[in-house]
Amino acid sequence: MKTMSPADDDRQNPLPSSSGKGPDAGMPLGARRLVLIGGLCVPVGLVAGPYLLGLQLLAVGGVVAVAVALSYGPGRTWFSRWSWLTVAAGALWMAATIAYWGTIVAAADASAPLSGWSTVLFYIGVGGLVIMAAATAGGVLTRYRFRRTAAAAAAARG
Incomplete structure (x- = not known):
């Protein structure tokens, strides 16, 4: 009688490329x-932000980069439609944050109240x-569904 470990049993690990190789690894x-x-x-960006206000934008850029990375798609080309949407929304957030920061600095330099645009820029950034x-979550859910479908197909074959 041969004893099998869970790693040897294909039913325990039904992903198509469970060996750690291939496009879906x-x-x-x-x-x-x-x-x-x-x-x-x-x-x-978080540590340097209180000393140089512009470096807080580095933290925003880092969050955008991580979100783009997490929205990768299954298959050979990892940069999916979700990644493009994440990049576009992240660029909008970054541009609105820079413009909002500019209105705050301009108002502080002029000792004047904030303009009406600053509120609009804030909501565009949000x-x-x-x-x-949402695009990052869409990419994660797409990968999850792809892997579940591939696992079900592998289980049906084997």
Whole structure:
């Protein structure tokens, strides 16, 4: 009688490329690099932000990079439609944050109240952040469904 470990049993690990190789093995190299760069930008921006206000934007850029990395798609090309939507929404959030920051600095330099545009820019930035988060969640759910479908197909064959 041969005893099998759970790793030897195909039914225990039904993913199509459970060996760690192939296009569906895990997070692609480009996405891993974005997580590394974004993960380093966030704490640097948070620590340096109180000293140089513009460096807080580095933290925003880091969050965008990590969100783009997490929205990767299944298959050979990791940069999916969800990634493009995440990039566009992240760019909108970044541009609105820069413009909002500019209106705050201009009002402080002139010792004047904030203009009406600052509120609009703030809400545009919040909208970009929400869309970016939704696109990242869409990418994660797409990968989850793809892997579940592939696992079900592998279980039906074997």
